[in-house]
Amino acid sequence: MVIGINGYEAVVPRFGFDPKTGLPNRVGSSEFCYQLLSSLSRLDKKNNYFIYLPVNPASDMPKETDKWHYIVFTSKKLWTLIGLSRKLSKNENKLDVFFSPTHYLPVITNSKSVISIMDVSYLHFPKLFKKKDLYQLKFWGKYSIKKAKKIITISQSSKSDIIKSYDIPADKIAVVYPGIERVSSIQYSVLSMDELRNKFGIKNKYILFVGTLQPRKNIERLIEAFAKLKRDDLDLVIVGKKGWMFEDILNAPKKFGVTDSVHFLHNVTDEDLPSFYRFAEIFVLPSLYEGFGLPVLEAMKYGCPVITSDISSLPEAGGDAALYVDPKDTDDIVLKMRKLLEDENLRKDLITKGTKQVEKFSWEKSASETLKVLEEVANA
Helix, strand or coil: CEEEEECHHHHCCCCCECCCCCCECCCCHHHHHHHHHHHHHHHCCCCEEEEEECCCCCCCCCCCCCCEEEEECCCCCCHHHHHHHHHHHCCCCCCCEEEECCCCCCCCCCCEEEEEECCCHHHHCHHHCCHHHHHHHHHHHHHHHHHCCEEEECCHHHHHHHHHHHCCCHHHEEECCCCCCCCCCCCCCCCCHHHHHHHHCCCCEEEEEECCECHHHCHHHHHHHHHHHCCCCEEEEEECCECCCCHHHHHHHHHCCCHHHEEEECCCCCCCHHHHHHHCCEEEECCCCCCCCHHHHHHHHCCCCEEEECCCCHHHHHHHHEEEECCCCHHHHHHHHHHHHHCHHHHHHHHHHHHHHHCCCCHHHHHHHHHHHHHHHHHC
16 A cells, blocks of 8 residues: 655654754644654555655655655745645656545545544634634635545544534544654753753742643633742742744743742753753643644653643543633632642542553554554555
């Protein structure tokens, strides 16, 4: 079988490149694409793969073999929609199936096609997206969903949303949960708590949030809840790149009178991030909507107790190993933070359950289930 994959997301980062490693700063769909490619290359030695890229593959991507090929080409505009369509229209590689691990398919694929849809948050919260992005997601996303033979999504919650939003049959959608790395190729730094404080200017023990700064993450309400907690011995550390519509988030500490206790860290490296999880008192992800919520599992992996929202896909990610809140109720967030900070037995219980929850997810399993979908479509 010959499989084509759109690798754009793995090599063109939304948030630039790591200045130390030179690798793309991958989050969300970028990380999903990269991990799937890496795992498929290790897992499948039988099928032939052609990975289409707008730039040369990053140094951490799988090396070319007689079964794994990169097709690199540029396009003056709309690489996936127009440039990739032109390339695939020639059918030079005789693809049996084409997979685009992003919301969009090229106009022309010349083979059966599969796409992945992380979530449909743009339909739930259209005001939280830039007009250009919203237009592409709504209109080109709809075309791609209708055209694809099969859709892969990352949670049962997202599957239900796609069915309701686009009126398509349930058997057209396969749920493939993302994975969590057991052992990473990245050499993690091992910072002590004092070293972490000195390096990043953190004064006290801290509550941790990790994620892109954008309205859907509900960070402004988290800052308000932190202010209401009234704990002079705690800081709030917010790790994440600036996304979009983040101005109110950055102004929130001043608004709620906690400027000296809230730390925005936009350039934490992958090497240092595990230390933030390890030393955090609690991790809080109060998102209004998530396709899955991978930071929940990352926190559990490093033994950090988790508070997260009781909506969308987050209960699927957290299972019985998290404490859940109504993300629109600031007082509930305060109550659960206080409870987890003060109840040591609850903390230990969630940490133990978190270790077991993480074991349910792996990129090898994700790749295996993705390959099964691709083979099913190719052979239909």
